[in-house]
Amino acid sequence: MTPPPRTAAPDAGATLSREEAQLLLREAIGQSAAEQTEVLIEARRESLTRFANNEIHQNVTSLNHTLTLRARVGRRTGSASTNRLDSSGLRQLADRALAIARLSPEDPGLPEIAPPAGLPAIDAFVPATAASTPEERAAAVGPVMAEAAARDLNAAGALSTVAGAVGFANSRGVFAFQPETYSQFTCTVRSGNSSGWVDRHRRDVRALDVASLGRVAIEKAERSRNPGAIEPGSYTVVLEPNAVAELVLFLATLGLGAQAEQEGRSFMGGRMGERITGERATIADDPFDPRAFGRPFDAEGTPRQRVTLIERGVARGVVHDRRTALKAGVESTGHASPPPGTEGPLPYSLVVSAGDTPLEQLIASTERGILVTRFWYNRVVDAKRTLITGMTRDGTFVIENGQLTRGLRNLRFNESVLGVLERADAWGREAEPTVFDYVGNCVVAPALRVRDFRFTGVSPF
Amino acid sequence: MNDILERALNTAQLEGASYAEARTVDARSQLLEVKNRQVSALNESSSLGLGVRVIVDGSWGFAASAEVSVADAEACARLACRVARAGAKFRRGPVVLAPLAPAVARYQTPFKLDPFEVPLADKIALLVEATGIMEREKAVRVAQGGMQFWEERKHFASSEGARIEQRIVQSGAGLTAWAVDADDLQIRSYPNSFGGQYECNGYELVERLDLVGHAAETAATAAALLVAPVGPAGVTTIILDGSQVSLQLHESCGHPTELDRALGHEANYAGTSFLTPDQLGTLRYGSPAVNIVTDATTPRGLGSFGYDDEGVPAQKVDLVRAGRFVGYLTSRETAAMLGQTSNGTMRAESWSHIPLIRMTNVNLEPGTWTLEDLIADTDDGLLMTTNRSWSIDDRRYNFQFGTEVGVEIKQGKRGRLLKNCTYTGITPEFWGKCDAVCDAAHWEIWGTPNCGKGQPSQTMRTAQGAAPARFRGVQVGVGTGS
Numbered sequence: 005m006t007p008p009p010r011t012a013a014p015d016a017g018a019t020l021s022r023e024e025a026q027l028l029l030r031e032a033i034g035q036s037a038a039e040q041t042e043v044l045i046e047a048r049r050e051s052l053t054r055f056a057n058n059e060i061h062q063n064v065t066s067l068n069h070t071l072t073l074r075a076r077v078g079r080r081t082g083s084a085s086t087n088r089l090d091s092s093g094l095r096q097l098a099d100r101a102l103a104i105a106r107l108s109p110e111d112p113g114l115p116e117i118a119p120p121a122g123l124p125a126i127d128a129f130v131p132a133t134a135a136s137t138p139e140e141r142a143a144a145v146g147p148v149m150a151e152a153a154a155r156d157l158n159a160a161g162a163l164s165t166v167a168g169a170v171g172f173a174n175s176r177g178v179f180a181f182q183p184e185t186y187s188q189f190t191c192t193v194r195s196g197n198s199s200g201w202v203d204r205h206r207r208d209v210r211a212l213d214v215a216s217l218g219r220v221a222i223e224k225a226e227r228s229r230n231p232g233a234i235e236p237g238s239y240t241v242v243l244e245p246n247a248v249a250e251l252v253l254f255l256a257t258l259g260l261g262a263q264a265e266q267e268g269r270s271f272m273g274g275r276m277g278e279r280i281t282g283e284r285a286t287i288a289d290d291p292f293d294p295r296a297f298g299r300p301f302d303a304e305g306t307p308r309q310r311v312t313l314i315e316r317g318v319a320r321g322v323v324h325d326r327r328t329a330l331k332a333g334v335e336s337t338g339h340a341s342p343p344p345g346t347e348g349p350l351p352y353s354l355v356v357s358a359g360d361t362p363l364e365q366l367i368a369s370t371e372r373g374i375l376v377t378r379f380w381y382n383r384v385v386d387a388k389r390t391l392i393t394g395m396t397r398d399g400t401f402v403i404e405n406g407q408l409t410r411g412l413r414n415l416r417f418n419e420s421v422l423g424v425l426e427r428a429d430a431w432g433r434e435a436e437p438t439v440f441d442y443v444g445n446c447v448v449a450p451a452l453r454v455r456d457f458r459f460t461g462v463s464p465f
Numbered sequence: 466m467n468d469i470l471e472r473a474l475n476t477a478q479l480e481g482a483s484y485a486e487a488r489t490v491d492a493r494s495q496l497l498e499v500k501n502r503q504v505s506a507l508n509e510s511s512s513l514g515l516g517v518r519v520i521v522d523g524s525w526g527f528a529a530s531a532e533v534s535v536a537d538a539e540a541c542a543r544l545a546c547r548v549a550r551a552g553a554k555f556r557r558g559p560v561v562l563a564p565l566a567p568a569v570a571r572y573q574t575p576f577k578l579d580p581f582e583v584p585l586a587d588k589i590a591l592l593v594e595a596t597g598i599m600e601r602e603k604a605v606r607v608a609q610g611g612m613q614f615w616e617e618r619k620h621f622a623s624s625e626g627a628r629i630e631q632r633i634v635q636s637g638a639g640l641t642a643w644a645v646d647a648d649d650l651q652i653r654s655y656p657n658s659f660g661g662q663y664e665c666n667g668y669e670l671v672e673r674l675d676l677v678g679h680a681a682e683t684a685a686t687a688a689a690l691l692v693a694p695v696g697p698a699g700v701t702t703i704i705l706d707g708s709q710v711s712l713q714l715h716e717s718c719g720h721p722t723e724l725d726r727a728l729g730h731e732a733n734y735a736g737t738s739f740l741t742p743d744q745l746g747t748l749r750y751g752s753p754a755v756n757i758v759t760d761a762t763t764p765r766g767l768g769s770f771g772y773d774d775e776g777v778p779a780q781k782v783d784l785v786r787a788g789r790f791v792g793y794l795t796s797r798e799t800a801a802m803l804g805q806t807s808n809g810t811m812r813a814e815s816w817s818h819i820p821l822i823r824m825t826n827v828n829l830e831p832g833t834w835t836l837e838d839l840i841a842d843t844d845d846g847l848l849m850t851t852n853r854s855w856s857i858d859d860r861r862y863n864f865q866f867g868t869e870v871g872v873e874i875k876q877g878k879r880g881r882l883l884k885n886c887t888y889t890g891i892t893p894e895f896w897g898k899c900d901a902v903c904d905a906a907h908w909e910i911w912g913t914p915n916c917g918k919g920q921p922s923q924t925m926r927t928a929q930g931a932a933p934a935r936f937r938g939v940q941v942g943v944g945t946g947s
Contacts, residue, residue, distance in 0.1 A: 050921055052920060052921055053551075053552065054733075054920055055555070056729050056730045056731070056732055056733070057557070057728070057729050057730075058557065059555055059556050059557045059558075060524065060552035060555040060556065061525065061730055062525060062527075062730075062819060062920075063524070063525055063526050063527065063548045063549060063551065063552040064526075064527040064528070064529075064548070064818075064819055064921070065527070065528050065529070065544060065548055066516070066527075066528065066529035066530070066817040066818070067529070067530050067531060068512075068514065068529075068531045068817050069531060070510075070512070072508075082507065083507060083508045083509075084508065084509045084510070084511075085508060085509070085510040085511070086510070086511045086512070087511070087512045087513060087514065087531045088511070088513060100509060104507060104509065104585065107584075107585045107586050107589070108504050108507060108585075108589065109503070109504060109589065109593070111503060111504065112503070113503070137551070138526075138547060138548045138551035138552070139551045141551070142551045142552050142554065142555055145555070146554070146555050149555060158729065158732070160729060160730075160731075160732035160733040161733040162733060162734075162920045164920070164921070190733055190734075190920075191733065192732050192733040194729075194732060199732075201733075267606055267607045267643065267645075268606040268607075268643075268645035268650070269606075269607070269643060269645065269650055274647070343508050344496050344498070344506040344507075344508040345506065346498055346505065346506045380736075380858065380859055381856045381857055381858065381859070382856065383854045383855055383856045384854060385854050385867055385885075385887065385944050385945060386885060386945060387650050388648065388649055388650045391944065391945070393854065393856045393865050393944055394856055395856065395857075395858040395859070395863065397736075397858070397859050398859075414858055414859075414863070416856075416858075416863055416865060416889070418865075418943060418944030418945075460865075460889070460943045460944055461863055461865070461889055461943065462863070463858045463860070463862050463863040463891075464739075464862055464863075464891065465739075465860060465862070
């Protein structure tokens with residue numbers, strides 16, 4: 005019996021070593037009576053110190069691991085997941101996956117499981133993040149709350165650290181393992197009628213200067229006090245990197261994965277090689293960009309590739325898993341999604357190429373416009389047109405003669421993502437990662453200045 | 466299991482906890498998805514673990530582990546206490562819990578057919594047949610059917626003496642047709658978007674839905690939407706079907722009446738609320754036709770249970786009475802801040818999460834109209850059915866929703882099918898324009914399987930009961946209208 009990852013020292017250190025993963029995955033495959041077997045394990049310790057109203061109100065840490073086994077019999081496949089990693093749990097899992105496979109109809113589109121291949125390495129594990137303690141997290145956020153309180157402001161947010169590992173093996177001899185860490189500081193500071201926000205994501209918790217970041221949110225809350233209203237309409241906007249990332253993320257599910265293209269749902273459908281957006285827009289999925297929280301292999305054990313999706317406004321490609329690649333007659337790009345994977349392959353490390361203008365200069369060069377810190381509750385209105393609606397939040401400002409002059413009440417927008425990239429006339433120099441889920445869904449984006457951005461409504465605050 | 470919980474509580478108290486609770490959850494789920502008669506996803510998942518939440522030095526701490534043993538219970542409890550102590554220096558005052566009589570009880574959601582006992586082959590065959598019927602419609606590129614089932618077996622114990630066992634079984638199923646041409650993509654779902662209908666129920670829900678019997682109409686409507694005109698832009702009367710009213714309730718009443726939001730606890734992520742405590746009992750939320758309750762005892766409701774994850778019994782509580790804002794969803798901690806006792810809405814996604822205030826079943830009480838009478842009583846307007854898009858600001862004022870289907874109403878009669886219909890408004894103004902709600906015969910408890918909240922983010926299954934309702938003078942077509 006393989007000893008499972010232990011919680012004996014559940015507050016620090018790695019969650020799963022390479023050797024433990026190898027033993028565990030080997031045992032899982034050994035328990036399987038299927039013709040072919042694939043096994044994926046994810047282990048994760050997540051700790052988070054959360055504060056609101058200038059006090060710590062939630063403080064948590066948890067350790068979990070999930071092992072998914074896919075069994076194949078002929079052209080039939082079955083999948084099951086568990087967090088019971090003892091021998092009995094693995095046997096039950098293997099038996100259940102096999103039973104599901106035998107009950108399933110034949111799958112004519114079933115691809116071969118991945119062959120062994122050289123796997124690129126990504127340096128993604130920072131011991132200091134894994135060793136972060138509740139005392140250190142509390143001490144880091146304390147000064148932010150104190151400074152907010154001293155200015156009669158109200159701070160809320162969280163400092164979180166994650167240490168995890170992902171491992172994959174199959175019965176053709178593939179073994180892949182990646183330890184990783186992640187940390188985030190996010191903070192909203194409110195006055196009676198305004199708010200400011202900051203949000204940063206790093207592998208190394210020491211790279212989060214929490215006190216300085218907190219001051220960014222404090223300053224935005226103070227500068228946007230007593231916000232005024234502005235009529236809905238089309239305005240020049242300067243979008244900070246988080247706001248750009250919120251929009252670009254939609255491209256992933258609306259058409260940058262091959263399943264959407266093959267099902268006819270993609271905005272890229274039938275337009276490969278055509279210009280679909282502005283000539284300055286280049287977007288790639290690049291797991292090897294150190295800012296992009298990438299993984300070197302996917303949920304099928306295929307090495308991940310860098311894929312250019314949109315190049316200078318021209319549709320260039322989509323990402324594939326083994327199923328969509330087989331159907332398209334190409335090689336998988338290593339973008340299989342974790343189970344159940346109903347969305348098909350997706351780009352998980354989107355990188356929008358930056359420009360050469362500092363954010364301050366984007367603002368300074370705008371005669372009249374609106375600065376947007378972030379967008380909130382964004383949803384698809386029209387998928388084929390990449391039309392999204394959402395709200396501004398936590399720091400929306402009027403720009404007049406290159407200066408932020410006053411705060412604004414929050415605005416609703418209805419905009420096409422491709423249209424925004426088309427009308428972006430200045431591209432920021434500094435790009436920031438926004439992580440929408442630590443296992444992926446990262447977008448690295450610069451700030452943008454965009455003409456004729458369409459606001460359609462206004463909130464009372 | 467009881468030994469493990471007892472050890473966790475005992476260790477926490479020895480470590481200085483003034484309050485402790487321990488919860489094990491043994492959960493399993495099954496997901497099936499069929500596209501165009503092929504199984505596209507089929508996964509069974511199980512998860513067992515222990516979470517311990519404590520108050521030490523007036524501060525909360527929580528630790529959770531996938532290992533469930535006496536030794537792990539001790540380790541978890543010690544870590545929870547350490548985590549709590551680390552935060553205690555940064556409290557403005559100690560956590561105070563509203564009083565609660567500790568329950569010793571067992572509860573199980575009622576159902577007839579255990580969905581995990583129904584043969585997988587039968588489920589697959591049903592979805593293959595339904596999607597095969599949908600595929601006959603040429604414009605339908607993807608004919609999708611799905612089912613999801615969940616079971617949770619929870620054991621809860623608190624240092625105050627609560628000992629509760631619960632078994633919650635939930636089921637869901639539905640169809641989606643994606644019709645595609647060179648320029649457009651239209652979706653039609655049955656009986657609702659987000660994968661269909663979800664209930665605290667057994668496989669009898671799937672049988673009742675009759676997916677095969679509704680497949681052809683679902684596909685035909687998707688195809689018809691491709692060639693339908695775009696809905697209008699302007700100000701008009703709208704009638705929302707029950708499922709869309711359900712999501713409107715979820716977003717514009719359920720979330721803003723969560724007391725943790727109103728108190729600022731979620732300010733950094735989910736947001737706050739325009740329903741601040743100083744307005745409790747006085748604010749005009751809607752018209753006199755609007756009566757809204759939160760009711761964790763609603764039969765079949767996806768948000769039904771016996772006890773919440775603080776051990777508080779399921780309750781029915783007024784949120785809006787005759788249009789006036791009169792109540793919140795509360796926890797023991799937040800209720801105490803208002804001098805109240807908890808109305809039992811704290812739920813955690815899993816053993817590895819702390820409980821948060823979550824909607825149970827937030828229900829708009831039925832009115833007196835039939836839908837046909839309501840349409841006949843409307844000179845000019847839109848009937849909007851099944852959500853397609855939903856967005857609302859972080860205080861829950863400004864919203865914009867879109868529906869899969871629009872039908873114009875002219876002189877009291879149904880007219881043309883319309884696509885890409887949207888409407889927008891400000892929550893209290895919008896509910897103030899509600900002049901009619903349909904009767905109990907039109908009322909359904911609609912499940913929402915994907916409600917997000919909290920850091921780390923948690924997904925919860927809630928429900929909202931609703932019948933079709935009419936709203937006057939609403940802005941429509943923003944963003945898309947012709």
